[in-house]
Every structure is written in structure tokens, then in C-alpha cells.
Amino acid sequence: MKLYYSPLSVYSAKPRIAMFEKAIAxxxxxxxWTPATGWIKPEELSRLNPKEQIPVLVDGDAVIxxxxxxxxxxxxxxxxxxxxxxxxxxxxRCRILEDLARAQPRRxxxxxxxxx
Ligand SMILES: N[C@@H](CCC(=O)N[C@@H](CS)C(=O)NCC(=O)O)C(=O)O
Numbered sequence: 001m002k003l004y005y006s007p008l009s010v011y012s013a014k015p016r017i018a019m020f021e022k023a024i025a026x027x028x029x030x031x032x033w034t035p036a037t038g039w040i041k042p043e044e045l046s047r048l049n050p051k052e053q054i055p056v057l058v059d060g061d062a063v064i065x066x067x068x069x070x071x072x073x074x075x076x077x078x079x080x081x082x083x084x085x086x087x088x089x090x091x092x093r094c095r096i097l098e099d100l101a102r103a104q105p106r107r108x109x110x111x112x113x114x115x116x
Pocket of ligand 1: 008009010011012039052053054055065066067068
């Protein structure tokens, strides 16, 4: 597997942590950012991800992008240790919490939902 990532990208941290927890050996391709240049994207990024964003995971012929989808892919590809709970309601709650953390951390309702 090969992960296109940046250490400056919190979205990249998600698959990096998951791959560490699952002890998945992988290559990395640094996608750099500097104040002067912005993102320095490798030529192939637009072919791998039409959004031209990182993280992107390449696993043989499979190309997966979007950090949340990469996490789900990794959990199915390498089931142990599991990232998601086993019970269906808990899996849904896990997705809700992940969505809140990803998309709406400052919304007033978010704290209540997390603490519920
Ligand atoms: N929804 C995406 C967001 C990814 C994202 O926004 N990545 C940023 C780096 S943190 C990026 O590649 N930005 C470059 C660009 O949009 O041109 C995910 O969860 O992976």
C-alpha cells in the first residue's frame, strides 16, 4: 500500500493512525505545502483523486480517497484490530461521532451529542 499524505493534514493523520494501529506496512508519498507555494502536488494526484486532495491510498489497483472512506476500507481490508465497534448501533454512533469531529466541531449541538 502507498499513502499520499502530508504531516500538516489532519485528514492524513486519520489513515496514518489507523495504519499504525493495524501495523500495516506501507510506503508514503509526501505531498508538501509551504506558505510560498501552497500545495506541491505530484503529477499523478489528479489522476488518483479528481478532487486533487490528500489523503489518497493506493492498494494495488485500488485507489481510495477521502479519509473516512479510507478508514472504512482499511477496516475491511485488515479487520484486526478493528477500528469500528461490532454492534450495529455502536457502529452508527461511531460514524456520527466521526462526522461531528470531521465536519462540525464548533457547532453548539456537537458537544451535547458527543457527551450523550
Ligand atoms: N474530505 C476530505 C478532505 C481532504 C482535504 O481537505 N485535504 C486537504 C489537505 S488537509 C487537501 O488535500 N487540500 C489540497 C486542495 O484542496 O487543493 C478527506 O476527509 O479526506
